[in-house]
Amino acid sequence: MDMSLPYTPSRVGSKIDPLRIAVFISGGGSGLSALLKFQTKIPRSHQTVLVISEDPNAGGQIYCEQNDVTFVGIRLPNIPDKSLRRLTHEEKIEVKLAEFNVELIVLSGYMRILSPSFVKKWKGRLVNIHPSLLPEYPGAHAHRDALADSATVSGCTVHLVDEGVDEGLILASEAVEVLPNDTISDLQNRIKIIEHKLYPQIIDDLCSGKIQL
Ligand code: GAR
Numbered sequence: 451m452d453m454s455l456p457y458t459p460s461r462v463g464s465k466i467d468p469l470r471i472a473v474f475i476s477g478g479g480s481g482l483s484a485l486l487k488f489q490t491k492i493p494r495s496h497q498t499v500l501v502i503s504e505d506p507n508a509g510g511q512i513y514c515e516q517n518d519v520t521f522v523g524i525r526l527p528n529i530p531d532k533s534l535r536r537l538t539h540e541e542k543i544e545v546k547l548a549e550f551n552v553e554l555i556v557l558s559g560y561m562r563i564l565s566p567s568f569v570k571k572w573k574g575r576l577v578n579i580h581p582s583l584l585p586e587y588p589g590a591h592a593h594r595d596a597l598a599d600s601a602t603v604s605g606c607t608v609h610l611v612d613e614g615v616d617e618g619l620i621l622a623s624e625a626v627e628v629l630p631n632d633t634i635s636d637l638q639n640r641i642k643i644i645e646h647k648l649y650p651q652i653i654d655d656l657c658s659g660k661i662q663l
Contacts, residue, residue, distance in 0.1 A: 457574030457610055457619065460553045462659035463495035469657045472500040472552040474560035479510015481558035481579065484646035485653065486517045496657035500550040502543060504562055522546050533565075540568045556653060557611065561590060566613050574663055576611040577656065579649045581641045583607060583623055588616035593634045593641070601628050604637060606645045608652045610663075621661060622652045 463469030473482050482501060489497055501514050506523025514521035524542050529535040547555070557578040569576060582592040584607040589595070596604040605625040612618030626641050655661040 454613060455570060455573055457663045459574045459663040460657070463553075463657040465493040465495060468494060469496040470499045470551050470553045471496050471556055471653070471657075472502055472547055472550065472554075473498055473556045473558050475501060475503050475508055475510040475558055476505060476561040477508055477510065477559055479508065479513050479559065480642055481645055481649060482510045483513045485556065485558065485650050486513055486519065488650035488654070490517065494654060494657070496554070496653060498556075500546060500552060502546060503560075504539070510559075520550070536562075536565055537567070540565055544568075554653075554657065556649075558649070563615060564611070569611055569613055573612070574610060577621070577653065578609055578611050578616070578618070579645055580607050580609070580616050581605075581638065581645065583625060584609060584616055584620065593637045596628060597632060597634065597637065604628050604641065606641050606648060608649055619663070621656070622648060624648050 460469055473485065475482050486498060498519050501510065501519055501521045503510065503523050504526055506525060508523065511521040524539065526535055527538045529538055553575065555572055555576045580588065580592065582596060583603070583605040587595040587604070603625050605623055607620055607623040609620045610618040624644050626644055628637060652661070
């Protein structure tokens with residue numbers, strides 16, 4: 451029997467009262483850029499109010515400057531014990547999320563694993579994109595693993611975040627062909643093109659109530 455907790459969805463957003471999103475990034479933020487473009491094209495039922503990274507120099511903060519969105523870099527605290535370090539880091543994140551009245555967290559290239567207590571609190575309001583067709587190739591090296599496996603197809607998956615790593619209810623996925631001489635970056639770039647269309651659309655469907663949990 452599945453003893454895990456149910457998903458508790460966010461309210462449905464509207465153009466006059468958009469759902470308040472925090473995007474978590476770790477690096478370049480091309481996915482963040484795609485979402486911000488999507489949100490500024492026409493009024494949407496969601497808006498990005500906050501971007502958080504564990505790296506205060508994350509490249510993606512340029513998109514926050516360009517779009518007038520608050521970027522907050524929260525470094526990992528200097529605490530030797532790993533689990534205490536993670537919990538203390540997440541407590542600082544929670545303070546910011548509360549300050550900005552965040553209603554939905556969008557992981558977009560966020561390379562840290564969130565603690566079970568954080569996931570439990572946000573379950574149903576925490577969404578991720580992973581660059582493979584889950585459950586194939588979970589973890590931090592999806593493209594490397596797909597190539598090492600001589601996969602002919604990979605892709606990307608949008609899912610709600612569960613207690614497991616790259617697990618949780620799948621909302622959408624899209625396949626991408628792996629070509630014979632692909633390098634990791636060839637495959638990554640080809641998958642990102644699809645991610646940048648799929649993720650904003652699924653976030654939109656979730657926030658507007660088109661996807662119901
Ligand atoms: C994206 O391809 C995303 O799917 C992947 O990191 C990339 C971030 O790119 N996420 C993961 O691997 C999470 N396990 P970006 O920083 O340019 O948006």
